Amino acid sequence: MISVSNKLERSVKSAYSEVPFYMNLLYESNKSIDDILSGNFEDLPFTEKNKIVEHSGDVISARYIPKYLSKELLFSRTSGSTGKYMDIYWAKDDFTKSMLELWIMRKKYYGIFPKDRMCCFYTIQETDIKNEQDEYKEENAWIFSKVNLSTARIIEIYKKMCEFKPKWLILQPSIAVLLCQCIKNNSLMGLDSVEYIEFNGEILTDEVRKLTKETFNCNIANQYGANEFNSIAYECPYGNMHIMDSNVYAEAIDEDGKAVTDKCGEICVTTLTNNAMPLIRYKIGDVGAISERKCECGNCSKVISLMSGRKNDFVICEDGTRITSYVFVRAIDNVNLVMDGVVKQFNIIQKDINKFTVKFVVDEDENLCQLEEIFKESVLEDRLAYAEYEFEYFERLLPDEKTGKLRYFLREMDEI
Numbered sequence: 001m002i003s004v005s006n007k008l009e010r011s012v013k014s015a016y017s018e019v020p021f022y023m024n025l026l027y028e029s030n031k032s033i034d035d036i037l038s039g040n041f042e043d044l045p046f047t048e049k050n051k052i053v054e055h056s057g058d059v060i061s062a063r064y065i066p067k068y069l070s071k072e073l074l075f076s077r078t079s080g081s082t083g084k085y086m087d088i089y090w091a092k093d094d095f096t097k098s099m100l101e102l103w104i105m106r107k108k109y110y111g112i113f114p115k116d117r118m119c120c121f122y123t124i125q126e127t128d129i130k131n132e133q134d135e136y137k138e139e140n141a142w143i144f145s146k147v148n149l150s151t152a153r154i155i156e157i158y159k160k161m162c163e164f165k166p167k168w169l170i171l172q173p174s175i176a177v178l179l180c181q182c183i184k185n186n187s188l189m190g191l192d193s194v195e196y197i198e199f200n201g202e203i204l205t206d207e208v209r210k211l212t213k214e215t216f217n218c219n220i221a222n223q224y225g226a227n228e229f230n231s232i233a234y235e236c237p238y239g240n241m242h243i244m245d246s247n248v249y250a251e252a253i254d255e256d257g258k259a260v261t262d263k264c265g266e267i268c269v270t271t272l273t274n275n276a277m278p279l280i281r282y283k284i285g286d287v288g289a290i291s292e293r294k295c296e297c298g299n300c301s302k303v304i305s306l307m308s309g310r311k312n313d314f315v316i317c318e319d320g321t322r323i324t325s326y327v328f329v330r331a332i333d334n335v336n337l338v339m340d341g342v343v344k345q346f347n348i349i350q351k352d353i354n355k356f357t358v359k360f361v362v363d364e365d366e367n368l369c370q371l372e373e374i375f376k377e378s379v380l381e382d383r384l385a386y387a388e389y390e391f392e393y394f395e396r397l398l399p400d401e402k403t404g405k406l407r408y409f410l411r412e413m414d415e416i
Helices: 006-018 020-028 033-038 049-054 062-069 092-110 151-164 173-185 206-216 326-338 368-378
Strands: 074-077 087-090 118-122 135-137 141-145 168-171 196-199 219-226 230-235 241-243 248-253 265-271 282-291 303-308 314-316 322-324 343-352 355-362 388-393 409-411
Touching (some): 006 020, 092 219, 206 219, 230 248, 230 303
Parallel strands (some): 118 141, 118 168, 168 196, 343 409, 355 388
Antiparallel strands (some): 135 141, 241 303, 343 355
């Protein structure tokens, strides 16, 4: 089986012989650990957040129970963007190993070291409760809360950044838009110390990338990760998102449950470093494609292309079929192409069959009628031919205070 790699084989063997959750799966299948190791990796069952949450007391490896009970394991929590939070536990050494390849790539591609000063934003769920405050400092980092980001608060944060002189920033796209708009609207002097910005947590559109590049004039990279695994993939200077092979094994799974290459599927990830709480064939909830691609950067790892933020980001059509909400991202891209980047932020809500609310953040004095017509003409999907759109305009769209994320599509109706 695990001809895929020795590291993958060790992870599977450890999980199915030491973790009660997986040992129970083994028992229910009437198989032995030798059967598992001699079979095909693709025959192993999938796991999901709901199952892990339901069996939270059984997902810690027996080897690490003493450290779990003595609270020596590192603790984090998923953002809750799916509606449920999941507690994640790491041994300290494993946590460090999981970040090693990311730090190597940061240094290789963009000259960023752990000692370099950095600023970022957090939600309460992403950190320990003792940090439930507007901001806090670590040795080389100044970290700000995403809560209550009024214009006055963003200006205050920006002034503190200028004082701190960070070499790099970690931003979610929605936070980057707020920061860039605030700098522009209030004629704030640029953060000249910033040489690199890393995006994570949300889908990064070309328009947000362009706006950030124009504002900060620095290197930009996208990082795809999750609290369950830390870094999953990282963007090289040639624009490819390379999978972190030393930390995870990633698959794209089609509707028949088969791993596919160069085709869109549900992203499924297996941890290779977290021995305390291993996740095997874990459906992370994202949709994308995984492919082999020769890259000029020299990285031979597979490349991942995300198609939408979450698996449940699908539009429900009148005939009961589903289409990816990425159809709206393509429409926005076309609007920005025709109208020179007019849309800075957007959020689309499916209220009912063929009824959508479209929220836009745009520059002032734009031709809104033209914008709306181009958007509707750019939704190239026959099943949405009779869709009705209600347009609303805002100065800014804020990320959700609980999850810390701004999702570009929401569905406020059940599947039919």
